[in-house]
Amino acid sequence: MLNLEEVLSSKLNRFKYSGGVWASALCPFHKETRPSFGVNMETGFFNCFSCGARGGIKTLLNRLGISENLVNIRTLKVVRKEPVTSVLPEWILEAYKGKLPKKYLNSGFRKDTLLSHEIGFDTYELRIIFPIRDIDNNLVGISGRTIIDQNPRYKFYKFREIKGYKPAPHRYLWGIDKVRACSEANILDLIVVCEGFKAAMWIEQAGYSAVALMGTFISSDQVRLLGYFYKPTYIFLDNDQAGKANEVKVAQQLLGYVPAIYICRYKREVNQPDELTPEEIKWGIDNAITILERRRENEARFIMES
Known part of the structure; x- marks a missing residue:
């Protein structure tokens, strides 16, 4: 009687198992060039993160044309409760790689910028993929931005098939792994804090270390996380009602954690930083103001409008 690894390695193309819980392979149920098919080697549960095929060990063996008598499935665990985990297996990203969004390329993003952040595309959900990494470069989440009229606009993938996985995006800062790399290379002078992925990427492409809330x-x-690096921090939220209402609040919460806090300004009326030119990004940072100065501006605006 064979074990599960022996059977699957003979039936699945590009089967890879390096110990641990998950093995990856090319999905046997649809054509693909990058492995997006995973098998839990402890339970036999399988899932394709591209086409959505999923099920238990008996279903997998049946669909692969393998007799249950050949595999010692009694050794597989019946998992009732798994410890909570925040880390995803790296091979999940294979389903979205090699599909750079033309919309971003056409709007000015360089190919190397998108590749550096592992930006991809989910052809089934029709969403632009933004992998989320922690400060140690672990894959801790995936967010997808819709390209059609559907809600939610941004979706954090829950991956219910990964036992114990709990997405917690607000524990992390998108781009913090790149900030750490700059810090270790002694080229981190300041950090710009934005709302979204596009804004952070655009500011980084303009030459500044940036993260997204x-x-x-x-x-x-x-x-x-920002306090860990202890660098001058610039708040560059969106130029809409929500951004204006929260930029001072965000700045105030950083008091005592970073050496200096500034709020960036918009040279012209646009909705968000990625609508500015690189020169206008530089102007917004160079002409950033303190919390007190922003309060005074807000008070003066309130008096004029009332």
Whole structure:
């Protein structure tokens, strides 16, 4: 009687198992060139992160034309409860690689910028893929931005088939892995804090280290991450009502964690930083103001409008 690894390695193309829980391979149920098919080697549960095929060990063996009598499935675990994990297996990204969004390339993003951040595309969900990594470069989440009129606009993939996985985007700062790399290379002078992925990528492409809150609010975990690097921090939220309402709040929560805090300005009226030119990004950072100066500006605007 064979074990599961022996059977699957003979039936699945590009089968790879290096120990641990998950093995990867090319999906046997649809054509693909990058492995997006995973098998839990402890339970036999399988899932394709591209076409959505999934099921238990008996279903897998049946669909592969393998007799249950050839495999010692009694050794597989019946998992009732798994410990919570925040890390995803790297091979999940294979389903989205090699599909750079033309919309971003046409709007000015360089190919190397998109590749550096592993930007991809989900052809089934019709979403642009943004992998989320922690400070140690672990893959901890995936967000997808729709390219059609559907809700939600941004979706954090839950991966229910990964036992124990709990997405927690607000524990992280998107781009913090790149910030750490700059810090270790002694080229980190300042950090720019944005709301979204596109804004952070655009500012980074303009020559600055940038992170995204993945929202308009900042969590205590995100505050501590910025405090870890202890660099002058520039708040560059969107130029809409929510961004204007929260930029001072975000800045205030960073008091005591970073040596200096500034709020960036918009040279012209656009909705978000990625609509500015690189020269206008530089102007917004060079002409950033303090929390007190922003408060005074807001008070003066309120008096004029009332």
